[in-house]
Amino acid sequence: MSQYQSIRPCIICHDQQQVEHYCSYDKLEYVRCNTCGLIYVDNFADNQAMHKAYTGGGLRSLRRKLLAPFRKMRSIKGYSHFLHRARGIFAFAKQYIAQDTQKKYLDIGCNKGFLLTAGIEEHYDVYGVELVTVLVRPFCNTYPQFSSHVYSDKFCDVAQRFTDGYFDLITAIDVVEHFEDPLADLQEVHRILKQGGAFVIQTPDGDCPQARTLGCNWGALKPLEHLHLFGAKNFIDFAKQAGFREVTIHDAFEEADGNFVAVLKK
Ligand SMILES: [Zn+2]
Numbered sequence: 330m331s332q333y334q335s336i337r338p339c340i341i342c343h344d345q346q347q348v349e350h351y352c353s354y355d356k357l358e359y360v361r362c363n364t365c366g367l368i369y370v371d372n373f374a375d376n377q378a379m380h381k382a383y384t385g386g387g388l389r390s391l392r393r394k395l396l397a398p399f400r401k402m403r404s405i406k407g408y409s410h411f412l413h414r415a416r417g418i419f420a421f422a423k424q425y426i427a428q429d430t431q432k433k434y435l436d437i438g439c440n441k442g443f444l445l446t447a448g449i450e451e452h453y454d455v456y457g458v459e460l461v462t463v464l465v466r467p468f469c470n471t472y473p474q475f476s477s478h479v480y481s482d483k484f485c486d487v488a489q490r491f492t493d494g495y496f497d498l499i500t501a502i503d504v505v506e507h508f509e510d511p512l513a514d515l516q517e518v519h520r521i522l523k524q525g526g527a528f529v530i531q532t533p534d535g536d537c538p539q540a541r542t543l544g545c546n547w548g549a550l551k552p553l554e555h556l557h558l559f560g561a562k563n564f565i566d567f568a569k570q571a572g573f574r575e576v577t578i579h580d581a582f583e584e585a586d587g588n589f590v591a592v593l594k595k
């Protein structure tokens with residue numbers, strides 16, 4: 330057993346006796362819980378450093394800011410590809426909810442708004458949360474009637490705007506690994522989801538072959554952004570702790586660095 334003393338206990342097992350050092354990146358340390366397999370950043374970077382990791386900083390950020398006020402969705406490079414991908418994910422997600430009435434849909438971490446666009450095509454009332462404001466400007470320019478439904482903040486700060494059971498369908502594609510307090514955030518998702526509603530996620534799989542063979546070079550290890558890396562099995566336990574009654578695991582929408590998809594039913 331390693332002598333490493335973690336700062337934070339495992340958020341699933343609530344224990345730190347079985348937590349071992351995993352990988353170091355400068356001063357940031359990934360640890361792994363030997364009980365459930367959760368890989369997590371033990372000591373978060375400061376807010377400024379984490380925010381910069383998202384906005385890219387410097388010229389990339391400036392170029393985006395200058396162009397954003399004028400851009401429409403169709404001018405986004407790879408528009409057809411991204412919309413096709415989003416339609417596929419949306420079609421997968423909506424099969425898990427009843428198909429009768431006008432539906433409310435939330436995409437957490439909506440990025441450029443392609444999933445929201447797919448939702449609009451299916452006549453859903455769409456809402457989005459995106460920390461990087463400038464990313465979602467072309468969506469707001471294209472669909473001004475939905476621009477007041479897009480919130481540029483962390484999910485935990487946006488969720489309180491919504492009453493219990495407000496949404497029929499919620500997605501978070503490549504997002505839960507970014508949550509600083511995943512239990513609190515999943516509990517909020519559960520609260521604002523309607524009874525019988527579904528929450529669909531994709532996240533890197535800490536048990537995938539790449540994670541095991543590449544070790545500290547696994548592409549999903551980004552300690553400024555990816556704070557908790559679940560596996561399919563421990564994610565089921567975790568989602569049930571947050572209140573979801575049924576959790577199923579599915580093949581990834583795209584493999585990337587090794588992902589899994591989960592459908593959480595309330
Ligand atoms: Zn654990």
